[in-house]
Amino acid sequence: MSPELGNFALALACCLAGAQAVLPLIGAQRRDPRLMAMAPALAVGQLLALLTSFACLVNAAIGDDFSVQNVAANSAVAKPLLYKITGVWGNHEGSILLWALILGVCGGAVALFGRNLPSALRARVIAVLGGVSAGFLLFCLTTSNPFDRVWPAPLDGQGMNPLLQDPGLAFHPPILYTGYVGFAVPFAFAIAALIEGRVDAAWGRWVRPWAVAAWCFLTCGIALGSWWSYYVLGWGGYWFWDPVENASLIPWLTGTALVHSAIVVEKREALKIWTVLLAIGTFSFSLSGTFLVRSGILNSVHAFANDPARGVFILGLLALVIGGSLLLFAIRAPALTAGGMFAPVSREGLLVLNNILLCSICAVVLTGTMYPPFMSLLFGKTISVGKPFFDATAAPLAIPLLAFMGFGPMMPWKRAQFWPVLRRLWWAGLLTAAAFALAAWRIRDILPLLAATFAVWVIAGSAADIAERIRLFRLPLGQSLHRARLLPRAALGAALAHAGVGVSVLGLAAMSQAAHKIVEVRVGQTEMLAGDAWTLTDVHSAPGPNYTSLIATIEVRHDGRLVTVLHPSKRTFASQNQTTTEVAIHTNLLSDLYGVLGDRHGTDADPTYVLRLHYNPLAPWMWLGGLVMAMGGALSLSDRRMRVGAPRRARLAGLVAAR
Amino acid sequence: MTRKTRRLWLACACLMGLGSATALTLNAFSSNIVFFMAPSQIRAKPPAPDRTVRLGGMVVAGSVRRQTVRDTPVALFDVTDGQAAVTVRYEGILPDLFREGQSVVAIGTAGPDGAFHASEVLAKHDETYMPKEVAEALRRSGKWDPRYGKAPDAASWDTMTVRDARRDAASPQHGS
Secondary structure, three states: OHHHHHHHHHHHHHHHHHHHHHHHHHHHHHOOHHHHHHHHHHHHHHHHHHHHHHHHHHHHHHOOOOOEHHHHHHOOOOOOHHHHHHHHHOOHHHHHHHHHHHHHHHHHHHHHHOOOOOHHHHHHHHHHHHHHHHHHHHHHHHHOOOOOEOOOOOOOOOOOOHHHOOHHHHHHHHHHHHHHHHOHHHHHHHHHHHHHOOOOHHHHHHHHHHHHHHHHHHHHHHHHHHHHHHHHOOOOOOOOOOHHHHHHHHHHHHHHHHHHHHHHHHHHOOOHHHHHHHHHHHHHHHHHHHHHHHOOOOOOOOOOOOOHHHHHHHHHHHHHHHHHHHHHHHHHHHHOOOOOOOOOOOHHHHHHHHHHHHHHHHHHHHHHHHHHHHHHHHOOOOEEEOHHHHHHHHHHHHHHHHHHHHHHHHOOOOOOOHHHHHHHOHHHHHHHHHHHHHHHHHOOOHHHHHHHHHHHHHHHHHHHHHHHHOOOOOOOHHHHHHHHHHOOHHHHHHHHHHHHHHHHHHHHHHHOOOEEEEEEEOOOOEEEEOOEEEEEEEEEEEEOOOOEEEEEEEEEEEOOEEEEEEOOEEEEEOOOOEEEEEOEEEEOOOEEEEEEEEEEEEOOOOEEEEEEEEEEEOHHHHHHHHHHHHHHHHHHHOOHHHOOOOOOOHHHHHHHHHO | OOHHHHHHHHHHHHHHHHHHHHHHHHHHHHHHEEEEEOHHHHHHOOOOOOOOEEEEEEEOOOOOEEEEEOOEEEEEEEEEOOOOEEEEEEEOOOOOOOOOOOEEEEEEEEOOOOOEEEEEEEOOOOOOOOOHHHHHHHHHOOOOOHHHOOOOOHHHHHHHHHHHHHHHHHOOOOOO
């Protein structure tokens, strides 16, 4: 019964979304308050219907209802409860439903938190969200319905790929999807602004919190995905420049640019048309990201649905959304009043530079990702573009970005000079020079060396920015702390997020110095790697719930002192005839010791084991940096001024103006 | 500063950004693009020794040999597209899904000794799935045409590829 209820709720949500797309738009056009007032009600109704539908699917998965084809194909009685729940979105149909649900949540959030928006703008924003939602729900209902029944119902399901049964992967899709889908709200704001023909400072202030929130989730999602591939795939790598990874990086880059250009709109009423275009572009890239993953246009290990019919539907949907919004942009953008011009040396000037560099990196990544499929489509040549290409193109563009990031937040608005700003950064400069000397001693390659140096510059610059604002060491400490409390949280958040970028880049640069060794050893044999002695002391097999594992014991000693004992293992799943590798990682936050157990060779009397040993300096910093970035975003979201329509207190406003 | 010069600055900055991105991309394309080659293509026209290529095909059944050189495990195996076989030399742990008689992609360079020195060996997550590029190479070699149904199963590839590899070994001058 409950799958039918879910299916009905899904269809109901689709109808509500359709109404939500049309009625408020007509209402806003005719200035009919009754039609406009339907927008929030419809959005909340759609959200409730989607929640019901999703709950029904989760219920079917928990209750092992194998008459539902989706559950039969992806679940099994023996699967742990956690993976029964998370397995709901671990497949194509469920992930599309989750996508639609998150879009519904976005619509509901605009309806609930957007009370201070002008009613016409709010109606249009919700209508655009409804339109996108209707498209996706139609896709879900017609080509990939998660509630399809199967007859006769099998006694047990087919189970889930063992590789996907992992807590990191379980929570990765919802977070990443929230990031992707969250950019639908800035997109809806952009379309609404184009329909209205008006973009002003207030629009910038309304759109920014939504963009920042989506950006935080996307940052977390990317970091989590990278971490997952690091500890599950067992290759010691963290980013493979796989098309699917690039599909998440591209909207992240344009989304970062959007978060920054919206500040210029808010403060200076400039870059308006550009910001609208960025908002459209970011969501378009997010949508294309899903499309690239779902239709096997890009051959990738992640593609779990290679179905051309779905591809055609999604392609049509994409053409409609992206093409339609770009057409609207082309028609309406000239009607928007051009913003003011500004001096090249100023905060807004540097923000423009940030946008140019981020978009250049984005263009490079996009080219590298799309070139191989186009070449094979047009000329039948099979080529691929890998890490060397992206290293050679993205890194040289990222380094100037870091250099400007270090002092950008300290530049005054309107008109500024480099010298006074740089003079206040003298100690950050000294620290950077010291970091350069230290790094030059350990790192021989030029790009990681520069990256590490400028990463320190960014962290020091962010610290200097806050220290300068609270006049640390120039006023008594108590007064400084008082100033810190009055400091707008947006400023603190920005500094934290910038420092997070620095931390990540430091991790990336240090990882270029990672050492690894592949050895074939007997039990008791010792290998040296990066100053540590790794000894294989034992290998034994042990049974697991639905697999047997071969567990190795590796003792790592430094100068005779035991550092850690690693237990990498290899699991053999008899039912699926599949082997997975369980990596053992020991971290002390400054470096990771990473051990992988490979094949067993030799005779039974004298077995030898292949081991892969990695020494990864600063590896955890790459993901910690991502977390710090997201925390910075969240902190700036908690700023009063970021909350939509929150009235500015006069005293605070005065302080801000005085700064 | 007049409005015009400011606009000029902005245009210059945009051009600089796009220009450097284009220059970097073109530069990287000339040296960092990796071409896919089938074993028969490598035999017919070996790539320059410093050029990284992707080699794809089926692993010849019974061809996997393992050695240990200075504690480092080395795997040697033959990869064929049904017309010619190339020996691949790989130092490291073969992926979990590596099987004899199934498709594989190796990334590396053609060594002076005629063997292919792989720095990376990829076997796909799903063992019934064949990489698009390998399927295309097999189609071109005339061993399988997707218009006439699915790819033959791994077992029949085995017998075909073993025979072809033997013929290939009997005439070592062929191609190379």
